[in-house]
Amino acid sequence: MVALSSSCRSKLTLFHLQTKKKMIANKKGELAQMDKLMPNMLKQLDREEDGLVTPDRKADKQKIERLFSKYDEDGDGKLQRHELKEFIKKFRFGISLDRNTIMDKLIEEFSTDGTIDIHEFVEGFARWIEKFIEPDTSIKDPLHKLKTEKVSYSII
Numbered sequence: 001m002v003a004l005s006s007s008c009r010s011k012l013t014l015f016h017l018q019t020k021k022k023m024i025a026n027k028k029g030e031l032a033q034m035d036k037l038m039p040n041m042l043k044q045l046d047r048e049e050d051g052l053v054t055p056d057r058k059a060d061k062q063k064i065e066r067l068f069s070k071y072d073e074d075g076d077g078k079l080q081r082h083e084l085k086e087f088i089k090k091f092r093f094g095i096s097l098d099r100n101t102i103m104d105k106l107i108e109e110f111s112t113d114g115t116i117d118i119h120e121f122v123e124g125f126a127r128w129i130e131k132f133i134e135p136d137t138s139i140k141d142p143l144h145k146l147k148t149e150k151v152s153y154s155i156i
Contacts, residue, residue: 037102038128044091045125046143052125053142057133059126068121078115 046052049067054060071079071087079087084103110116110124133142 037105039132041091042125042128042132042143048090052129053133057135057137057142059129059133061122061126064122064125065118067125068118072118078117079121080115084116 042052045067049063052060052063068079071083073083073086074080081103084106085099088099088102088106106124107114107116110120112120116124129143132145134145
């Protein structure tokens with residue numbers, strides 16, 4: 001009876017470890033997808049907003065503010081979850097990502113209180129943009145690095 005009980009415990013422990021490994025692998029895959037979300041969003045926004053970089057190779061904060069204003073439906077200076085969801089809907093990617101996960105990631109990245117105010121939105125996107133600005137001024141397009149990356153993700 002003791003041997004049977006020990007055998008059952010071993011099998012349960014093995015099952016538990018396998019389940020944890022799968023969960024960790026899924027989380028790693030999700031994080032890898034989210035890391036590619038930023039460049040994809042910036043590529044599309046740069047095209048749609050006629051550039052997000054000033055001639056002196058800085059993030060164009062005025063354009064980012066105008067972008068924020070398009071989605072701040074109630075004009076309270078904050079993007080609530082439903083407004084952020086509308087913002088996220090605009091993006092076209094290649095595989096499925098959960099919109100709620102993307103909202104949570106943006107809120108985690110930009111906010112301290114669960115909503116994204118205009119300052120957080122502008123500064124958050126400016127940080128993202130500045131990660132990709134090409135410092136070599138002989139390259140005409142300041143977001144050359146961003147646009148030459150092959151990244152394709154989708155939001156469901």
